[in-house]
Amino acid sequence: MRPVVLGVCPAAIPAAMALLLAPQAPLENVAVRTCADPGMAQQALPDASRTAAALLLTAGIEVRWQPCHASPAAILVFLSSAGAEVKAGKCGRARYGSTRGTGLVRVEVNCVATVAFDLSRQTGNPRLAMPRHADLTGAVIAHEIGHLLGLRHSARGVMRERLGLEDILALRDGRLTFSAQQSATIRASLGRDADMAVRRPN
Numbered sequence: 001m002r003p004v005v006l007g008v009c010p011a012a013i014p015a016a017m018a019l020l021l022a023p024q025a026p027l028e029n030v031a032v033r034t035c036a037d038p039g040m041a042q043q044a045l046p047d048a049s050r051t052a053a054a055l056l057l058t059a060g061i062e063v064r065w066q067p068c069h070a071s072p073a074a075i076l077v078f079l080s081s082a083g084a085e086v087k088a089g090k091c092g093r094a095r096y097g098s099t100r101g102t103g104l105v106r107v108e109v110n111c112v113a114t115v116a117f118d119l120s121r122q123t124g125n126p127r128l129a130m131p132r133h134a135d136l137t138g139a140v141i142a143h144e145i146g147h148l149l150g151l152r153h154s155a156r157g158v159m160r161e162r163l164g165l166e167d168i169l170a171l172r173d174g175r176l177t178f179s180a181q182q183s184a185t186i187r188a189s190l191g192r193d194a195d196m197a198v199r200r201p202n
């Protein structure tokens with residue numbers, strides 16, 4: 001099976017779940033400007049952004065999304081509709097900015113769709129046979145933003161190097177999250193206290 005990528009359906013993470021996972025301490029605010037190729041489906045960007053926001057909330061990050069034409073923000077997310085080639089199983093990449101917490105995230109949405117299609121064909125799992133994969137794209141966005149906020153890859157969760165079938169199903173069940181340690185690392189990297197208590201489900 002082709003190891004997957006990071007990246008899918010906003011409805012999978014209900015708002016109530018996002019609130020349940022949210023830290024009790026004040027959230028960190030991060031401004032993220034979003035742009036997409038003109039040919040992209042109208043709803044792709046907002047749908048992906050919603051999933052990315054729900055995932056980042058589990059790390060204590062509240063995203064302030066800004067339109068493409070807004071003044072420069074700390075992080076720029078660009079959704080590309082370039083080729084569907086899957087390069088080394090990766091559909092997203094992050095380029096660090098001049099300071100921690102800044103930079104560029106680029107996600108190839110057709111690459112994400114290819115990976116999802118391959119997985120659905122290989123596993124026959126009907127939950128992967130979806131016409132759109134904005135939630136998977138949102139997971140890729142959250143993963144790459146995690147890098148810009150100081151995180152490295154981890155064995156599980158959003159920061160796993162390559163999401164597998166189980167991760168995608170976890171995403172669609174609202175069980176894919178950042179860890180409490182990753183939340184603390186982000187706060188430390190942003191120069192805040194790293195001992196924030198994070199409430200998580202058992």
Ligand SMILES: [Zn+2]
Nearest residue numbers: 143147153161
């Ligand atoms: Zn990564």
